[in-house]
Every structure is written in C-alpha cells, then in structure tokens.
Amino acid sequence: MTATLRTEFRKLVTTRIWWVLLAAMAAYMVFLGATMAFSFTVDGGTTTSVTGSTTTTQLDPLDIARTVYTLAPALAYVFPVIVGVLSITGEVRHKTTTLTYLVEPRRGRVLVAKLVASLPVGVLFGLAGTAATVLAGATVLGIRGDATMLGEPTVWRAIGLSVLAMTVWCMVGVGFGAVLPNQVAAIVVLLAFTQFVEPLVRIGLVAVHAPGVAQWLPGAAGEAITGASLYTSLAGGQMLPWWQGLLVLVGYGLLLAGIGRVTTVRRDVT
Amino acid sequence: MISATSPGELRIEHLVKTFGPVRAVDDLSFTVAPGRVTGFLGPNGAGKTTTLRVLLGLAAPTSGTATVGGRRYADIEHPARVVGAALEATSFHPGRSARDHLRVYAPQIGVPDSRCDEVLETVGLAPVAHRRVGGFSMGMRQRLGLATTLLGDPQVMILDEPANGLDPEGIAWLRGFLRYLAGQGRTVLVSSHVLSEVQQTVDDVVIIAKGRLVHASDMAGLRDLAGSQVMVVSPDAAGLRALVARRWPAAASPVDGRDGAVLLRDVSAAEVGSAAFAAGLELHELSPRDRGLEDVFLQLTAEEVAA
Ligand SMILES: Nc1ncnc2c1ncn2[C@@H]1O[C@H](COP(=O)(O)OP(=O)(O)OP(=O)(O)O)[C@@H](O)[C@H]1O
Ligand SMILES: [Mg+2]
Numbered sequence: 001m002t003a004t005l006r007t008e009f010r011k012l013v014t015t016r017i018w019w020v021l022l023a024a025m026a027a028y029m030v031f032l033g034a035t036m037a038f039s040f041t042v043d044g045g046t047t048t049s050v051t052g053s054t055t056t057t058q059l060d061p062l063d064i065a066r067t068v069y070t071l072a073p074a075l076a077y078v079f080p081v082i083v084g085v086l087s088i089t090g091e092v093r094h095k096t097t098t099l100t101y102l103v104e105p106r107r108g109r110v111l112v113a114k115l116v117a118s119l120p121v122g123v124l125f126g127l128a129g130t131a132a133t134v135l136a137g138a139t140v141l142g143i144r145g146d147a148t149m150l151g152e153p154t155v156w157r158a159i160g161l162s163v164l165a166m167t168v169w170c171m172v173g174v175g176f177g178a179v180l181p182n183q184v185a186a187i188v189v190l191l192a193f194t195q196f197v198e199p200l201v202r203i204g205l206v207a208v209h210a211p212g213v214a215q216w217l218p219g220a221a222g223e224a225i226t227g228a229s230l231y232t233s234l235a236g237g238q239m240l241p242w243w244q245g246l247l248v249l250v251g252y253g254l255l256l257a258g259i260g261r262v263t264t265v266r267r268d269v270t
Numbered sequence: 271m272i273s274a275t276s277p278g279e280l281r282i283e284h285l286v287k288t289f290g291p292v293r294a295v296d297d298l299s300f301t302v303a304p305g306r307v308t309g310f311l312g313p314n315g316a317g318k319t320t321t322l323r324v325l326l327g328l329a330a331p332t333s334g335t336a337t338v339g340g341r342r343y344a345d346i347e348h349p350a351r352v353v354g355a356a357l358e359a360t361s362f363h364p365g366r367s368a369r370d371h372l373r374v375y376a377p378q379i380g381v382p383d384s385r386c387d388e389v390l391e392t393v394g395l396a397p398v399a400h401r402r403v404g405g406f407s408m409g410m411r412q413r414l415g416l417a418t419t420l421l422g423d424p425q426v427m428i429l430d431e432p433a434n435g436l437d438p439e440g441i442a443w444l445r446g447f448l449r450y451l452a453g454q455g456r457t458v459l460v461s462s463h464v465l466s467e468v469q470q471t472v473d474d475v476v477i478i479a480k481g482r483l484v485h486a487s488d489m490a491g492l493r494d495l496a497g498s499q500v501m502v503v504s505p506d507a508a509g510l511r512a513l514v515a516r517r518w519p520a521a522a523s524p525v526d527g528r529d530g531a532v533l534l535r536d537v538s539a540a541e542v543g544s545a546a547f548a549a550g551l552e553l554h555e556l557s558p559r560d561r562g563l564e565d566v567f568l569q570l571t572a573e574e575v576a577a
Contacts, residue, residue, distance in 0.1 A: 006377035014370040015363060095361040098328060099418065102355055103378045105327045105344040268329035270320075 004109050008117035011087065018083050022125060025072075025079035026132040032071050033136035040064045041144040063228070065149035066158045068137035070226035072129035073165035077222055078194050080125040080166050084118045084173020085190060088260075089183035097269050107265050114174050115257055122170030126163030134159060158226050161242060165225040168246065172218065172253035178260020194219060211238045221248035275340035277352075278304035278425045278457040280325065285334035287320050287481075294320040296481035297334070302459050302474070304425070307452045309472035310461040313571050317481040318461040319357065319430055326355050326428070338426060350379040354419030355428040361415075364404030368395055368414050371403055372421060379422045389417040394443075408435030416444075426457040433460075433467050445471045465567040479571040495566045500539045503531045503555035504546070513549050533559075 012018060040059060091097045104110050138148040149155045173190075180186040198219045205214040214220055215238045224245025240248065275281065280302035287295040295317045302308045312318050323329040325336040327343035338346065338353055346352050362371055372386035390396045393413040398406075403414065412435055419427060427448075433441050448471055452458045462468045465475075475492050477485040485492065504510040507530035514522045518534055525531040534542060539558045546553050 003377045003380060007374055010370075010374045010377065011363075014367075014374060015365045017365070090363065094363045095358060096363055098357055098361050099375065101328055102326060102353075103350045103375050105346075105349060268323070270323060270329055 001109065001113065004104055004113040005117055007103070008087070008110070008113040009120070011091075012083075012117060012121050015090070017086060017090075018121065021079050021083055022128055025076050025125065026128050028079075029072055029076055029129050029132035030136040032075055033068060033133035034140045036071055037064075037068045037137040037140035038144065040068060041141065041146050061147045062149055062152060062154065064146070065137075065141065065152070065155050066226070066228040068141070069130070069134045069155060070158050070162040070165075070223075070228045071133050071137070072126070073162050073169065073222050073226055076129050077166060077169040077219070078190065079129065080122050080170035081173035081176065081190060081194070082187065083121060083125065084170045084175075085177040085186050086183070087114050087118060087174055088177030089181050089186050092181040093183045101269060108261060111174075111178060111257060111261055111265055115171050115253070118170040118174045119167055122167035123163065125170060126166030129166055130159055130162045133162075158228055161226045164246070165222050165249070168225070168249045168253065169222060172249060172256065175253040175256030175258075175260060178265060179256050179263065181260075181264050214238070215240050216248060218249060218252045221245040221252070225249065275337075276304055277339040278455075279340075280336075280338055280426065280428075280457060280459060281340070282321065282325065282336045283334055285321065285324060285336055286332045287317070287324055287329065288332045293481050295324065295331075298478060298481060298483055299334075300476045300483055300486050302457055302476070304457040305452055305455045306473040307448050307458040307460065307471055308474040308476060309465070309468040310459055310476050310478075311465055311468070311567065312461075312463065312478040314463055316463075316478050316571070318463075318478065320481075321478075322355070322357060322428060322430055322459075322461065326353070326357070328357075348380055348422070350375075350424065351422035352424055353426040353428060354422060354424035355430075356412075356415035356419045356432065357430045358415075362403040362406075362411065365402060367400045367402055368406070368417075369399040371414065372418060375418065376421060381421055381423075385421055389420045392420060393417045409437055409440050412436055413440070424456075426459075427451055428459045430461045431463070433462065441467075465564050469563055477567065477570055484570045484573070492563060492566065495570075496563055497536045498538065499559045500534045500537055500542050501525070501531070501555060501557045501559055502534060502542055502546075502553065503528075504551055504553050505530060506552060509549070509551045513545060513551055517545055531555075 041064070091100060100110060101107060138150060141148045176190065177186055180189060198217050202214045202217060202220060205211060215224065221240060222245065224240040225242050227239070227242050282301070283299050285295050285298045286293070298317070298321060310318055320329065321336070324331045325338070325343065335342070343349055343353065366374070368390060369386055372389065373383055376383055376386055387396070387399070390399050393416050395410065395413050395417060398410065403411070406414065412432060416429070416432065419429070433444060436444060448458050448460065452473070460468055460472065469489070472489060474488050475485065476483070502510065510530055510532060514532055514534070518537055521535045521537055523533045523535070525533055539556050543553070543556055
C-alpha cells in the first residue's frame, strides 16, 4: 500500500496544473478576503441598530474575523475539489489508466491510494487558501481600524478548521472523479453544482422553511466544519456542529468513491 | 487440461471477447513460449490489442482464459516485475518529463529511481530525460513505452505494434534488442499488422483475423506455405484456358484481368512447359515466381475474412 501511495502522490506532484490552481486560488482568496473584510466593516458601521430596539445588531468583531478568515472553504473549496477530480479524470483523458492498472491490477487499492494521497495536497491547498485569506482579511481589518482578532484562540481554531475543511474537499474531489471520470463532464457538473445548484437549493430550502435539510448538503457541511457560514449569515438557516459537518463531508467523499468503485472503476480499460 | 507451465509461458484458451454485437476475439487459443520472439499478426481490427488487454487484466473476457505462467495477470504478486507490457504509444501524461513519467511508476513496481535512468539510457532517451513527453515524437514515445516495460526487468515482454513510428535505425535497434531479450530466455510477444515488419525478428508466428486463429507455427512452417508459383502467358488465350482447366483446375488464378495470362500455384515451370509443348500451345512467358510471405499472410487473413 505504501508503494501504491507513493506512486499516486508522485502522480499528483509531477504535473503543473495543481501549482496553477494553487496560485489561482491564493490570488482569488487575497481578493475575496480583502473585499469581504472591507464590506463587513462598512456594513458593521452603517447598520448599527434595529429601529425601535435597544439592542444593537452590530456584527460582533469576533464573528466578522471568523467569517472572513474562513472564506476559503466557503468560496474556494472548488479548487481542491478540482485537483482531486483531476487525479482520476486526468488518467482517463491521457489514457494512463492502462499503465496504472498494469502496475497495480487491484483497482480498489489504487482508488484508496488516490483518496489518501489527496490528503497532503488538500492540506497544502488549505494552508495556502486560508493563509491568503487571513493575510488579506487581517490587513484590511487592521487598516479599517477594526480588530483583527488574531489573538483569539477561537479565531485560530476556525483557521485550523478551515485548513481541515479544504483537505477533506480534495478527497471528495477524488470520489467525484471516480463517479464521473470524463474530465469535461466532471468539471462542468462540478462547477454547475457548487456555484449554482447548491447555493440556489440552499436559499430555496430556507425559503420553504426547510433549513434543516439544507445543512446536509455538501457545501453547507463544509462550511459547518469551520462554524462560520457566509451563506447562513446571508440567507439564514441552520448549521451542523463542526464535527458532524466533518463526518458528513467525509461521508460524501467515501460514498462517491464507493459508487465509483462498483461502477466506472471496474469497467474494461480499452 | 493439466500441463506443466513454465513461468514465462503465455496461454490463451478458448478466449472470447465481445463488444455488443462485435466478436472482437472469437474462440481464440494459442500459446507463446519463453526464449523465443513470437509475432502476433493480423490485419487492423483483427483483435490483437483486445486479446492483449484481456491477457493483461485490463478487460474482462466474455469467456475463456488467458494466463501468464499459469496465473491470471491480476493474481500475479508484482505483475510489472513479471510482465512488461506496452499497449499504446500515446499513453503518457504530456506534462511530465520522461524521467518523471518513469519515477511515478517506480515505487509501485518496487524499483529505485536509479533504475529509471538506467532504462532511459538503454532505450537512448537519456539526453531528453528532462523534456516533457508532450513534445515527444512518435518514435520517442515508443522508446519511452519500451523503457517503462523494462523498469521491472520482467521475464515476459508484451509489445503492441512497437515498431510504429520508429525510424529504420530504431527498427534495426528494436530487432536486435528483442532478439537479445529472447536470447536471455525471456518471452517476447510483438504484435504487428504487417508480417514484413517482424519476419526477420520472430521465431514463431500467431496469425489471427476477425478474432480467430488462422495460423500458428514457427517461421519455417509459414515458409512452407509459401510454395512456388509459375506465371504463364500465351497469345492463344482460349488454348491456355483449356489446358489449365484440364490439368490444374484448382491451382490457377487470373492475372489482373489479362486475357491469356495465368498464375499457377504449386506447379513447376518444367511441368507447365512440357504440358504446353504436348498440347501444341505457344507460350510467350513461363516464369517461376516465389510467392512472398506477405502474400501468404494476406491470403491467410483474407480467407478468414471471406469465410
Ligand atoms: N472498446 C471497444 N468497444 C467496441 N468495440 C471495440 C472496442 N475495442 C475494440 N473493439 C472492436 O474489436 C475489434 C478488434 O479490435 P482490436 O483493437 O483488438 O484490433 P487490432 O487487431 O488491435 O487492430 P489494429 O491493428 O488496428 O490495432 C474491432 O472490430 C474493434 O472495432
Ligand atoms: Mg491494435
């Protein structure tokens, strides 16, 4: 198994695409971290109170910091997912599946190795994505005169969980690739689902007063891991406890991989 | 059937592989012996690659078995150290360098990274080891495919159309290399759709068409089939036709619609000359022709296709 793992890990790191995706994600998160930090501080300054009420709804600086610093798993999780997906679809596209199964005919092992090998890559995406967000977000918060909250243990806990969530997403990508190994189809479905279908369904479920269902969706589960949900704060709704979110997301990855194992993975390689 | 199987023997038994209505491999049986180079021949679409894919555990047989040293490929402990197989010249990730391509598979095969440099040296790719495979020519890809099969120093080599895209120098080198491997007692199976490409290299031939076996023997057995032919031309077309119909009705084939010309199989020029003389037939040409091996190959495979 160690040998299979080393082979799968080398496959991931000997191509350029994941560096490109890593850099693109970092740049995207610098932009989003800065923008969101800015807009939260502006909002926080203008909607200080609700009319006729003595309680202020000014956003808690701690919540602002946690929401901004954990934007990566909320808005950029698609990057580690794509890297995971590519580890399977890339083989199909370049017809390297033949060689992969020639050196290891036990196909289940290959799939498990791909899932495991995606974890260190996921950690890297988590670290890079979260670091980019925190740097940009904290800088803007600081410039705007708000507290960066970087001394708070709960903030650091959220930051750590953000890395964890990104890591799991990479593994979910591998499972998804196993179900849909055609690269173009996989990327199209992935983008459509994550950027369009799930956000709409989540808002829709909240609108029909079924927010409890929405929290089980993969994107919601991913956000639940960090405990600070952008969508939930925007659209309202419920969120799973962090460890349940983690289990649900891991469950999605393993379920997809299991489905792939008994469908596409056992097919003839021709 | 119980028989002592040597570790390097390939055995295909009553193999059938269908793709929907297409019977790509149709009750095919043959064996490939170690220490020899075997040519696996057949026209395009004959089922060569499909047979090899089933043998290598990449596709499941519809029925029948295909084994290496008596074991199914998937049951071999470290298969790449027993069998080195190259199926398609294009199956590389274009973004990896030649060396990285080999380094990816080295851990799984169980060889150190230094082995990658060795095999690159062997196939003559050392100077381009760090170049991306995407920019490789067809011949360079073939060499890299061969290098990959060599990583595990396997007892059995299975190469699908390895000469495709190689320059004459490369082909000559490949021939020598395959002979060298067989000389070490290894099993070497090379597929091709042209006999002439491999006829100087192989000891044995397995010829298939439409998924069925049409011939399996050593090269001498194939040469025996070649036999001799005589070209006969006469200004008296009717007289020639009559003579041929009387004496060799089964051995004649017409020559490109030329009236008064005929090609006779397995008949000597002397026999034809003496018969023509006895019949008072004027001949303008009476020439023995060696029927080429390629003709035999074409005829063998065409018969199966017609059947
Ligand atoms: N995946 C597949 N799906 C459907 N038909 C297939 C598939 N693979 C092969 N075939 C069919 O099986 C037959 C044998 O194909 P195969 O590739 O084995 O031939 P081949 O002898 O290797 O030919 P070539 O010399 O062109 O490489 C062909 O009719 C082909 O169309
Ligand atoms: Mg072929």
